[in-house]
Amino acid sequence: MGLIPNFKNIATRSPWIYRINAGSCNGCDVEMATTALIPRYDIERLGCQYCGSPKHADIVLISGPLTVRVKDAVLRMYEEIPDPKVTVAVGVCPISGGIFRESYAVLAPIDQYIPIDVNVPGCPPRPQAIIAGVAKAIAIWRERL
Amino acid sequence: MNFLTIFARNLKQGPQTEAFPLGPAFTPERLRGRIEFNAATCEGCRICERVCPANAIRFAKTPDGMTFDCWHNTCVFCGNCEFYCPTDAIHQTNDWDLSHVNADKFDMVEHGLIPNQTCVECGATALNTAPMVKNAKPPLSTEEYAEVRARCPKCRAKYLKNRKVPA
Ligand code: SF4
Ligand code: SF4
Ligand code: SF4
Numbered sequence: 001m002g003l004i005p006n007f008k009n010i011a012t013r014s015p016w017i018y019r020i021n022a023g024s025c026n027g028c029d030v031e032m033a034t035t036a037l038i039p040r041y042d043i044e045r046l047g048c049q050y051c052g053s054p055k056h057a058d059i060v061l062i063s064g065p066l067t068v069r070v071k072d073a074v075l076r077m078y079e080e081i082p083d084p085k086v087t088v089a090v091g092v093c094p095i096s097g098g099i100f101r102e103s104y105a106v107l108a109p110i111d112q113y114i115p116i117d118v119n120v121p122g123c124p125p126r127p128q129a130i131i132a133g134v135a136k137a138i139a140i141w142r143e144r145l
Numbered sequence: 146m147n148f149l150t151i152f153a154r155n156l157k158q159g160p161q162t163e164a165f166p167l168g169p170a171f172t173p174e175r176l177r178g179r180i181e182f183n184a185a186t187c188e189g190c191r192i193c194e195r196v197c198p199a200n201a202i203r204f205a206k207t208p209d210g211m212t213f214d215c216w217h218n219t220c221v222f223c224g225n226c227e228f229y230c231p232t233d234a235i236h237q238t239n240d241w242d243l244s245h246v247n248a249d250k251f252d253m254v255e256h257g258l259i260p261n262q263t264c265v266e267c268g269a270t271a272l273n274t275a276p277m278v279k280n281a282k283p284p285l286s287t288e289e290y291a292e293v294r295a296r297c298p299k300c301r302a303k304y305l306k307n308r309k310v311p312a
Binding site for chain 1: 253
């Protein structure tokens, strides 16, 4: 009986983070890499680590306004991520289109296609803001698990 | 022996990692963050709306006056609006922590209203904007400024033209 809650406690400790670039200008991706790799910000203190495969991911960070060209690839990749997953939109691009809003080439806002849980506005958001967003996402993810 | 110096320095300085989110984050004074709007000093020129590259700022005419909306989820923190605002009514704060759950998406907006007023001279309905009086010699006193403000644009121009300049 006691085994299942124990598994849950272990499993909720360390989410894997996965990044999807939905046509971003790379500004947000650089900030996300900074957040993860530079000791000054060090997102691994929250127990998260970036992973290379969507099949391992728990929390997915999406940047970019979802350009028409990458839409199918992004949706396919999103489908591959196992449930329960939490989606974080990083930057104003996925939230509203930001600077690319109303362009013929983008399909923002991205929550028309993908359910988004947390938004982190900014162009790009500073690493601390991304950490704040990920912390919110971890709280949501623990509830969902 | 170099590593010993680095080791000693690291011992003295402690870790470089910022405490955030478990502690306060370092925020530079001039960080470009959330936009703040002060309707009381706005001139109603709508330059900010025009220069905003992301079209984050919208003015709209309503029965009560002119509304101002700045959508934080579209703003790219460029600072153009503050730079071009002639009356310092719009400011960029260094507040960066804007992350929110998706349900609050449409609440992330800075709202302001420039109310309508009735002109004390001709009785016309006009916006109660802050008058921008440049090159007035001598500069307007506080009472004169309030009198100018209580008028519609046409009567403001008339008031300034007929203003008695003390010799
Ligand atoms: S939000 Fe800004 S920095 Fe981020 S991808 Fe969009 S344009 Fe680039
Ligand atoms: S905020 Fe400044 S730039 Fe914008 S309408 Fe008011 S006075 Fe003009
Ligand atoms: S900072 Fe730039 S993007 Fe934001 S409201 Fe002002 S002009 Fe628009």
